[in-house]
Amino acid sequence: MDFQLTPEQVVLRKEFVDFFEAEMKHAPEGWIGGEEEVIATDEGWAFHKEMARKLGERGWIALAWPKEYGGQERPIMDQFMFNEVRGYYRSPGIDVFGVSMLAPTLLAAGTEEQKKEHLPYIARGERAWCQGWSEPDAGSDLANLSTRAIKEGDEYVLNGQKTWTTGAHYADWCFAVVRTDTASKRSRGLSFLLIDMKSPGITIRPLPNMVGEHMFNEVYFDNVRVPVKNRIGPENQGWAVTRAAMNFERSSAEFFAGSKRLVEEVVEFCKETKRDGEPLSKNPVVRHKLAAMVTKATVGLTWARQVAWIQHKGGLAVAEASAAKVFGSESGQQLTYMGCQLLGTHAQLKRGSHWAPLHGSLETEYQRCVGLNFGGGTSEIQRNVIAWEGLKLPRG
Amino acid sequence: MDLDLTEEQEMLKTMARDFLQKECPKSLVRELEESDQGYSEELWHKMAELGWMGLNLPDEYDGLGSTFMDLALLLEEMGRNILPSPFFSTVVLGAFAVMDGGTEEQKTEILPKLANGEIIMALAWLEPDGSYEPKSITTHAVASGDDYVINGTKLFVADASVADYLVAITRTKNSSSPEEGITLFLVDAKSPGVKCAIVPTIGLDKQCEVVFNDVRIPKKNMLGELDKGWSLAKRILMRGMVGKCAEMVGGAQATLDMANDYAKERVQYGKPIGSFQVIQHYLANMWIDVNTSRSITYEAAWRVSENLPCIQDVAIAKGWVNDAYNRVTERGIQVHGAIGTTRDHDMGLYYRRSKAAELAFGDTGFCEELIAQEREF
Ligand SMILES: Cc1cc2nc3c(=O)[nH]c(=O)nc-3n(C[C@H](O)[C@H](O)[C@H](O)COP(=O)(O)OP(=O)(O)OC[C@H]3O[C@@H](n4cnc5c(N)ncnc54)[C@H](O)[C@@H]3O)c2cc1C
Numbered sequence: 001m002d003f004q005l006t007p008e009q010v011v012l013r014k015e016f017v018d019f020f021e022a023e024m025k026h027a028p029e030g031w032i033g034g035e036e037e038v039i040a041t042d043e044g045w046a047f048h049k050e051m052a053r054k055l056g057e058r059g060w061i062a063l064a065w066p067k068e069y070g071g072q073e074r075p076i077m078d079q080f081m082f083n084e085v086r087g088y089y090r091s092p093g094i095d096v097f098g099v100s101m102l103a104p105t106l107l108a109a110g111t112e113e114q115k116k117e118h119l120p121y122i123a124r125g126e127r128a129w130c131q132g133w134s135e136p137d138a139g140s141d142l143a144n145l146s147t148r149a150i151k152e153g154d155e156y157v158l159n160g161q162k163t164w165t166t167g168a169h170y171a172d173w174c175f176a177v178v179r180t181d182t183a184s185k186r187s188r189g190l191s192f193l194l195i196d197m198k199s200p201g202i203t204i205r206p207l208p209n210m211v212g213e214h215m216f217n218e219v220y221f222d223n224v225r226v227p228v229k230n231r232i233g234p235e236n237q238g239w240a241v242t243r244a245a246m247n248f249e250r251s252s253a254e255f256f257a258g259s260k261r262l263v264e265e266v267v268e269f270c271k272e273t274k275r276d277g278e279p280l281s282k283n284p285v286v287r288h289k290l291a292a293m294v295t296k297a298t299v300g301l302t303w304a305r306q307v308a309w310i311q312h313k314g315g316l317a318v319a320e321a322s323a324a325k326v327f328g329s330e331s332g333q334q335l336t337y338m339g340c341q342l343l344g345t346h347a348q349l350k351r352g353s354h355w356a357p358l359h360g361s362l363e364t365e366y367q368r369c370v371g372l373n374f375g376g377g378t379s380e381i382q383r384n385v386i387a388w389e390g391l392k393l394p395r396g
Numbered sequence: 397m398d399l400d401l402t403e404e405q406e407m408l409k410t411m412a413r414d415f416l417q418k419e420c421p422k423s424l425v426r427e428l429e430e431s432d433q434g435y436s437e438e439l440w441h442k443m444a445e446l447g448w449m450g451l452n453l454p455d456e457y458d459g460l461g462s463t464f465m466d467l468a469l470l471l472e473e474m475g476r477n478i479l480p481s482p483f484f485s486t487v488v489l490g491a492f493a494v495m496d497g498g499t500e501e502q503k504t505e506i507l508p509k510l511a512n513g514e515i516i517m518a519l520a521w522l523e524p525d526g527s528y529e530p531k532s533i534t535t536h537a538v539a540s541g542d543d544y545v546i547n548g549t550k551l552f553v554a555d556a557s558v559a560d561y562l563v564a565i566t567r568t569k570n571s572s573s574p575e576e577g578i579t580l581f582l583v584d585a586k587s588p589g590v591k592c593a594i595v596p597t598i599g600l601d602k603q604c605e606v607v608f609n610d611v612r613i614p615k616k617n618m619l620g621e622l623d624k625g626w627s628l629a630k631r632i633l634m635r636g637m638v639g640k641c642a643e644m645v646g647g648a649q650a651t652l653d654m655a656n657d658y659a660k661e662r663v664q665y666g667k668p669i670g671s672f673q674v675i676q677h678y679l680a681n682m683w684i685d686v687n688t689s690r691s692i693t694y695e696a697a698w699r700v701s702e703n704l705p706c707i708q709d710v711a712i713a714k715g716w717v718n719d720a721y722n723r724v725t726e727r728g729i730q731v732h733g734a735i736g737t738t739r740d741h742d743m744g745l746y747y748r749r750s751k752a753a754e755l756a757f758g759d760t761g762f763c764e765e766l767i768a769q770e771r772e773f
Contacts, residue, residue: 001405001465002398003698009397077397267773281773284765290773291764295712299692306691309399323684380677387676390683391656394671 005081013081019058020089023051030351032361033090033258036368039167040213044092051093052125061099062123065107069115070123080253080308084301087254088261097167098122098129102175104248105192109233109241118173118194132162132176132195132219133242140381142177143187143239147221149178151235154228156180156193158201158221166375168204168217171197177242180235192238192245194230201225211367246377250321251307252328255372256300259328259335262365263293265358266339273357280342289338296331303327319390322382329372329379336366399694401469409469415446416477422742428480432594433558434602435481444513449487453495457507464635464701468642468693475646475753478745480601482516482555488639489632490517493563497580497620497628506561506582518559519632520550520583520606528633528762530626531574535608537566537581542615544568544581546589546608554756556592556604559585564608565629568622575626580619587611599752634707636757637714638700641693644721644753648686651728651746655679658732669731678727685720692716708770715763718754725750 005013024031028043038048055061063079065071086094094100103122106115121127138145147160158178168174174195181189195202201224207216233241267290270280280286307324310317339362340347351360373379387393401409419439428434443449452467453459467488474483487510494506509515525532535548546566556562562583569577583590589611592604620628656679659670669675696713699706725747729736736743758766 001401001694001698003695004397006397267771271773281768287768287773288761288764291711291715291767291771294767294771295715295764298712299688299716302691302695303688306399306687313400319683320687323680323687327684327688380673383677383680384673386680386683387670391670391676391679393656393659393676393679394668396671396673396676 009078009081012078013085016060016082016085019054020085020091023054024089024091027090030359031090032351032359032364033092034365034368035096035166036209036211036213036215037090038092039170039215045170048092049125051091052095055093056123056125059123061094061125062103062119065103065119065123069107069119071119076308076312080251080305080312083251083253084257084304087257090258090261093125095122095125095128097131097171097175098127098173101131101245101248102129102194105175105232105241105245108244109192113229114194114232127173128167128171130165130168130171130174130197130219132165132168132174134164135161136163140378142242143190145177145179145190147176147178148182149180149191149193149226150182151180151228155225156191156228156231158193158195158224158226160221162219162221163207163216164375165204165217165219166215168197168219169206169214173197174219175232175245177238180238184236187239189236190238190242191235192232192241193226194232195224195226199224199226209368209371211364247316247318247321250317250325250376251304251311252321252324253301253304253308255328255332256297256304256324259297259332260301262335262339262361263290263297265361266290266293266342269357270342286342289342293335293338296335300324300327300331319386322377322385323390325376326379326382326386329369332365332372333369336362336369340366405466405469408466409473411446412470412473413476415442416473416479420477420479422478422745425478425480425745426739429600432602434555435558440481441513443481443483444511447511448483449491449513450507450511451487453491453507453511457503458511459507465694465698468638468697468701471639471642472646472649475643475749476650478647478650478749482518482558484636484639484643485519485555485559486510486515486517488635489519490561490563492635493517493519493580493619493628493632494582496631497625498582499616501616502582502619515561516555516559517561517563518553518556518585518604519636520553520556520562520564521629521632522550522552524549524551526552528758529574530578530629533565533567533574533578535564535566537564537568537579537613539568539615540612543612544615544618546581546583546611546613548608550606550608551595551603552756553592553604553606555602556585556606557594557602561585562590562606563619563632565625577623578625578629579622580625580628581613582617582619583608583611583613584617587613597752598748600748601752630707633757634700634710637710637763638693638697640753640757641689641710641713641717642697644717644750645686645690645693647746647749647753648682648689648717648721648724651724651743652679652682652686654742655682655728655731662733675731678731682724682727685724689717689720708767711758711763711766711770714758715760715767718760718763721750722754 059072062071063074135145149156149158180191201222203220205218206214273280307320349356447460450459537544537546564581568579571577589609591607662669692713696709
């Protein structure tokens, strides 16, 4: 047992740190990070694309992939370190859908042609993806979906609606799960398709989140034509592909590293801010709250590393990754809640007000964090997974 | 980087688990809880034969020379099975105090016997105010000829009732900084003037009130430097904290395993209760608590083992595991229903121990303050 980074890891980590330290100085004013920051404004998107290009140039988007598809064949632990450092610096530049979900799916289940067609573009940060899974009547129960694709010659004709499609308004492509056998029920008769978002017949409508940010979309398909060759895996057997895609890369490292940063900022705030003539951080109640925040963020990051380690050795870490997800989103919520308590009356001040502490990041995060309990599978579903996979309990 | 246990470490754990399961059944645990002696001499000598007392001691003192990390793994198994014994006091606290602070003479006198199971030690730190802060050390040791004379009352001294030696943390000088003027002594427990009485505790774990009444101790029994004992005490504290974490992780795992098994066996409404989602989610939360506790504990133990700076890591681990273990045992009982509340059921053994372990070597408030100091809040 040895928790120390290897000498090579130390060098690599420093490279990451130096890069992000320098580059994040060019972030748009008041940048607080998060997926929302990337896709809610043109300025955020432009910064993301610029960072994606730079990361792509360095080969850092595809650290652990095979070389022939633009990767570097480095161990998963290197990728974990990258995710951790990037998360800490709140840098954009990684398209989570393309990099963390679709790419491993393609590597596992794509044809040679499909891999060549997409992976190098993802590795260079040139092609943005969105995830077309959820529908109005298919949330946790994804297999209840009804968007249908009818085969006509070498094309499918798509009709239906997806929802909550994060970033569809900037995405070049969408990976979707749709019903190809209309007589089928539930998980039978589904297929996994790659859809060019420029295809005629696609309509995108924004669905602002409670902050007012444009993140989600509703995506409508009206006789959209998708070549049959864009299907991953066999026809009507897309469920297995979908299930596998859910399981890739879920250590939540970036998230915990972001939490660690948030906690550091709240600590700084409490050290600098005086109440009744004394720094807030000298107040025992404040000290204990801050220490509890440090503890939560540290435990989370340590666990994320454990999950990555299991994946590094070739394990799927299904229950472990679910634990990281639910621990991450719930502790994220608790941290923003505690952070707001420490900011006091000023916690309500929005970004843009010169009175707002920490650029108003907590006011925003307090609203954003609730969504983390749903995206990528709700906290309840993650707990089901832990019960079934981790504890082998019977399905209800 | 390698986050896995070595093959030898896995073997140590398995061997310890099998041994304890066989040699220390819960019937014995209950019997020892109710006895005054509190441990089984027969079992103690078997443990010594396995080399456990000297696990971390160098070869020259009849030890096995393995790492503190190994000891933490052994403690995890002791926590899992529950082992009423003065092992923690003797090996995690006493032996290391002598290793860290002792003269060659003290080491040669004590350690080989300790490794062979012939010596039991206890740490006399806390006083009636129950605080680990240096300002709470008021028991005085005053020089008098070739001796020191100790006066004061210590409380929560685990295993003092069976100990041969006490490591007493005393004040030898009053100064403006409470960390200054603290000195440790090795006290022969049979010295005239030492009065020891077991105080009843939730863990039924033989913690004692120890009164020193003009106890004369030869100067050569000083452990470490005069007035500069606080740093030695702090190192003892770090090991105590991580050691408790390791025990707690084992206990939490055992609790989860029992509750998980029970959820699969116990049928209500025609189904195993483990098929009800509420029960599944309690168990899932316990699973998260157990596993995060283990990963944070292993890292802290490893840092202690490698002599790296560790105070913050240890404080984070202890603070987290304290609360996690309590949550786990509380839900463990909930999954069991009424049967879990009885004296005959094992759940209660763990439930009581989760409280005792939380309070030993730093409750969560103490750990949080330590983090605050380390991070200079
Ligand atoms: C920030 C964010 C980003 C997202 N991005 C995308 C995206 O890009 N693409 C995409 O396809 N989707 C996306 N989603 C949608 C996400 O996948 C769904 O929200 C999620 O699957 C849950 O579906 P639902 O919201 O319809 O809730 P429901 O499934 O209707 O659940 C409502 C409540 O019931 C509970 N529940 C449901 N089933 C069970 C059960 N079996 N046991 C116990 N409780 C249950 C849920 O846990 C929840 O508390 C995103 C969501 C969020 C919040």
